[in-house]
Structure formats: C-alpha cells, structure tokens
Amino acid sequence: MSAGTPDAVVSIQSLSKVFGKGGVTALQDIGLEVERGEFVSLIGPSGCGKSTLLRIVGDIIEPTSGTVSVNGKPARRARLDRDYGIVFQAPVLYDWRTVAKNIALPLEMLGWDRGRRADRVKEMVELVDLSGFEGYHPWQLSGGMQQRVSIARAFSFSPALLLMDEPFGALDEMTRERLNLELLRIWDEIGSTIIFVTHSITEAVFLSTRVVVMSARPGRIAGIVRVDLPQPRTAITREDPRFFELVTEVREQLHAVGADEVLEEATLQ
Amino acid sequence: MTAIAQPIPRATLANRVGRRARDWVPAVAVFALGIVAWQWLFPDVFHIERFLLPRFSAVMSTFWHKRSELWGAGWFTFKEALGGFALGCSVALVVALVLSRWRRLGQALMPVAIAANAIPIIAFAPITNAWFGLLSPWSKIVMAAVLCFFPVLVNTLRGLTSVPPESIELMRSYAASERAIYRRVRIPTSLPFLFSALKIGCVLAMIGAVVGDYFGGSTKALGVEVQSSVSLSQFETAWSAILVASILGIAFYATIAVAERLALSWHPSTRGATE
C-alpha cells in the first residue's frame, strides 16, 4: 500500500473499525496524514473512538477495513520493527523494577548492552527531571512522577513516532500544565512525531501543530484546526489572544458534532 | 520541584525496636497466658482429665526425656512432607505455566481441577497405601503432593493471568515474544500469589504426611507414634508427638515466609508502605 505524501510518518486511509458481528461501529472511514515532526492531537466526545484509532495505529487492535502505514510500512511491520513508543493514561510501570530499570525496559528488549543502557537511562532521568529517584520503586512516587517515568521510558529508544493516550488525564491542572511544558521540551530535543489523545481543549491547542476533531460514534473526522501559534510554546502562550481564538474554534467544532458534555471547566473571557 | 514521593522509611534503632516490640509483645503475652492456662487452668479449674490434655509440665518432661525418639520420628515424617511438597509444587508450577499459555486448555480443565480438589483427601490415603505399600514413604509423599498440588496450581494460575491489559499492550508495542512477556511480566506478577500458595501448601503437606500414617505406616513415623502411644495410654507422649508435628509445620511455614520477604523485597506489602 503506498503512503500519501512522501514525508508522512503515519498515513491512514479509509479506515473503519466495527466491534463484534454487526455490532458497534467505532470508526468510520477515517483518512489522515501525519507528517514528520508534527504534534497532532485527537479530541472528541467520549466514545468517538480516538483511543481505538490510536491503538490501531499501534497495531494493538486490527482495523476492519482500510489501511494504516507507519514510516511507509504496514502497522504490523512498524510494531515489529519497534518504530513507535506508547504512553497510556495509567503509567503501567512494573512494581518490581526501580525507576531506572523501568526506563531501561525497552532498551533491554532491543538488546542494548549494559553500558549503553545505563548512559541512556541517565540521560532520560535528567530529561524528565527525576534525578535522584533512579532507585525508587513506582509505588513510592506520586502520580505525576510515575507518568514522567512512563514518558521517559517511551522516549528512551528515540522512536520516530510516539502514541500518547490521555497521558495526563489523571493528574491535576498544575501538574498537567507543567508536564505539558516538559513534553514540548522533550519533543523539541528528540524530534519525534507525536499523536496525542486528549479530553482537554486547552491542552490540545497548547501542545499541537494540528488538532483533529472527531465526531461522536461512529467516529469520523469532523474537522482539523491548524494551530499557528509560535514555537517554542511557553506559559505566556496560554495568554495569547490567538490561543483563545483557536480554543474557541475547536470548541465550536466540537459543539457542531454534538459534544453536549462540557469538555472544559475553564470559562474564558 | 515538589517531590510528593514516599521516601524509604529511614528507621532509627529506637524506631525499629519500638515497632518490633509493638508487634511482638501481644503474641508473647498470649503465649505466656496459654502456658499458664495449660498448666493450671485446664487441669485444676476445669478438671480436664489426663487422657484429654495432660498438665503442661507432664508433657514437657516427657517431651524432654523422649526427645531423640520424638525428633527422629518428626524428621522422618518431615522428610516425607518435604518430598511431597517439592513434588506437588513443581508439578503444579509446570501445569500452571502450560494452562496460562494455552488458555482454552485451562478453561476446559479448570472445572475438573476444582472438582478434584473437592475430593476429601482422607479418601485417598488407603489408595496410596495400596499402591506403594504401607511402609513405603512414597505413599505419604504422594498424599502430601496431592494435597499441595491444587492450591499451588490455582493460585499460581491466577497470578499468571492477573496482568492488567495495558501491561500486555505495552509489551506488544515492544514486539515482545510470548516468552519475553512471561519472563518480564507474568512471572514477576505471579510471585506474590505463588508465595501465598506455598505457605498454604507447606502446612498441608505436613498434614498430608501425618494423615497418611493413620492408615498404617512405619513405626518411625510421627502419626503412628501418636496412635500407638494413645493405645498404650501414654498420653503425654502422644501430646509431645503432636507438639513436634506442630513445631515442624510452623518452622516450615516460617522458612517460606522468610523466603517470601527476600524474593518480594520490592512489594509494597513487605516494605510496609501501605498502612
């Protein structure tokens, strides 16, 4: 299957997913191209299939029809070649491994030797600001710290593509904003392409180069908002008038697809 | 940077001693009370007869005088229990690994396994005696093995299959083979369950070995010792032998508990982090 534009890291064409025999249509006819170095957010009402879409790209679930190619290969090949990293909403750390060993897990699977692993772990620990906690076990850390370990692990082998499924969803607003900034910093340093699923409009606009708005079930792409805010983004960006305009644009597109529930708690002036 | 981490408790010596005392004093107090009751309360106040429960001092003196005979019998029976434990647990572990790998097989066999576990073990004792002969240790070893097998199987299987789906999804994103998933995720997850089962199993193995004796066995065995001394009205000896069985069972259990602490040093419950 040929990919779309030559620089596309992820190319999704006519993708559909139906669960069960004649059951639930989670995704209908999705088409999307994600270019190298982009930060694309998927946002939509509950049940719109954004997590399903992410898992199909990661070859964790199989599509019913349509194609997905990652790095010019079919999704399965990309998974077997370990072309992507994944971060879930839960940190999914292993209790019996320390922070350092948790971060080293993919490196062990890739067969890196001990010295190289140790160096890389050290780099990543510094990158996510957890120096001094290498020897701790996950249950000794707060939720935000655990999620940082999870991110460090995902980035540790510098994958071309990173899939993130509401990674900050379980955290408080303060921690979330801080981790947003850290994520952007890491993205800038490592240069991966990121597909990011979120419930939060401000988070989506703040982090992304493009925001993909999905409709309620059956999930379709309702609209794409290109975020033209300058890079690198900082705390000041959140106060930029253009930021509010874009948030409003995304919100209106969500209302148009019938997202009746309140996605945002913040009321803007 | 605010660290809301829970640091590893840096206990001072006073702290540790204080905590230990709090843990142990009640148990020691109950022990002392128990001895007092045994020595005075039961014989003198409740008038419990000698053939039911001889006085503590009487049992203790017999325990001391016949110690080599009793410990010889204890060791003999313990070896049978240990052999049965080893046999039962290893077979159970292998079967658990197989059943967790091929789930359909596990689902088909589980009801049979549960049904088999419901069979009263005492029904099995005469059969093993018929198979291996009254005097052979193998009849008791097989009894003990059969008793341990099911708890270890069921618990280990639960542990191997109690992995949250996202852990497996994570490993799939690393294109991990089934073997790697077992090695890195399923087996470590199952360890707490395994040790739980081993603790149950070791006590059952000891009991299995003794129960076997009641249908006949070598005179060197503990159960036979109890039976014969009862028939000779030597109740102090009988109770001393029961005491030996109990002590061995407890020691076996304690050994496994220590091994558990060492193997599960990372687990929150052994570090005392939760509560």
Add this chain to the structure above:
Amino acid sequence: MRPMSAIALEHPRTRTTAVRGGIGRALLFVLVLAALWGLWEGYRWLWIREGWTKPFVVNDITMPHLYGIFHQLFVPARVNGPQLITLLCHSALFTAKEAAVGFGIGATVGFALGVILSHFGVLRRGLLPYVVASQTIPIIAIAPIVVVGLGNYNIAAWLRVAVIAAYLTFFPVTVNTLRGLQSADPRAIELMHSYAAGGWAILWKLRVPSALPYLFSAFKVSATASVVGAIIGEAPSSIPDGLGGAIINFNQYYTLEPKNLWATNLVAACLGIFFFLAVVVVERLVVRRAPEHLA
C-alpha cells in the same frame, strides 16, 4: 486504582450467547471426563501389558476398571442386603449433616473472629500467630480426643464431629474476612465518615460488602474442608454411620474387594463437590460484581 480500559468489550453478552456458552462448557466438561477415563484405562492397559512396576504395580486391586467401580455401586453390599449405593447414600447424608453444621459453626466463628481481629489491632497481633499455628496441629490426631472429651458433656456424637469440621472450616474464613474487611477503598470510608456513620454502620454497609468476594473465596475452600473434617472426625472415633466409617471398613477388606473403597471415595468426592457447588450457586446469587478486567 486502575482506570477501566478505554475500549469497550468487543462482544457484549446477550442471553442466548450466555446459554450457548453454558451448554458448550458442559459439553467440554463431559469431553474432558471422557478423555480422563480413556487415560485411566489406557494407562492400566499399557502398564499391565508391559508389566512395569514403577511407580506402582498395576492390577485389578490397585487400579480397578472404572466401569467396574460404577457397577459395584449397584451390587448388594452384604448378602441379601441393599445395594451399595443405598448404603453409601445414607452414610453420605449422615456425614453431610455433620459437615453442614460444622460449616455453619466454623463460618460464623471464623467471620466473628475476623471482624474482632480486624477491629482490635492488639488482639490481632496477639492471636493471629496462634490462629495460624492452630492449623499445623494434625487434626486427625486431635479428633478422637475431642470427640471423647465432648462426650463428657452429653453432646450427640454427630455434633462432636461437626465441631471437628468447624475446626477445619474457621481458619480460611478468618483469614479472608481479615483481608476482605481491610480491602475497602479508603475514599469510600471517608465518604461514610462524612455521613457521620458510626463504626457498626461502616462495618455492615461498606466493609462487609467489600469483603464478600474474599468471603466466598474462603467459603469455597471451607465447604470442601468441612466434608474432610467430618470424615476425619468419624474415622478414628469409630462412628460407623458416616462415610468415614465406611472408608475404614472397606479399607480393612481392601484386598478382598477393592472396588468398595473406590466406590466410597466416589461418593465422598461427589459430596465434596456438591458442597462446593452449593457455595458457587449462592455466590452467583449474592455477589454481583463487574467482571475483573484482566489479561
């Protein structure tokens, strides 16, 4: 706290699929039993043919034909007497009564003990080691002593055996009650405090319902243990009416007619399984939980 997986169940279950699943499982069970039967007969045939003696010698005494054991049930146990199965059913009922009463006593005592120990830390630290140690005392050694001792207080024979059954029953219930009561979500407890709920209310409205899965887990073990306890209680105490007596009796004449003992074991097995299934049925009715989301 683990968040639910983001993906809904792929196959929402309907009534017809559940029934079809049940029939399928029953068929599979029968198939497995048939396979095990084949295994038994196959093993027997092979060992006799080859004359192997390890691990044990195989002949009509050590491994009777399975159908022979079934057939034995319908043969008179004594000359001109009732069929063996009638005899065994009477014994089974006798033992069942002891086991059921023992289960009731043991479960109640175990539960009460668990509640008390969970509430009073001092008692827990003091008594729990001995509760655990109590299970290392070989019950078969104590049984005759208990049965005779209680005889002094004019307690019926079967009730004394029920006490033995209770002894084997209470321990799993105590341990699991303890674990179950502690397993309540701390946030749910805080919610109860916000309603100014007293200790009893928290216990009965929150902790006990949270403990139910653990309790039923223990009941399943205890159900079987109570039958074992009843049989063990009868055997050394020479109570002839129950299954324990039957086992002792047929064991004596094993070489003469091994099938009797095997048939008794079959009936004992059925009794144990019956008790277990009874608990499973009650559990299905009482405990309605979301299925565990596990891989």
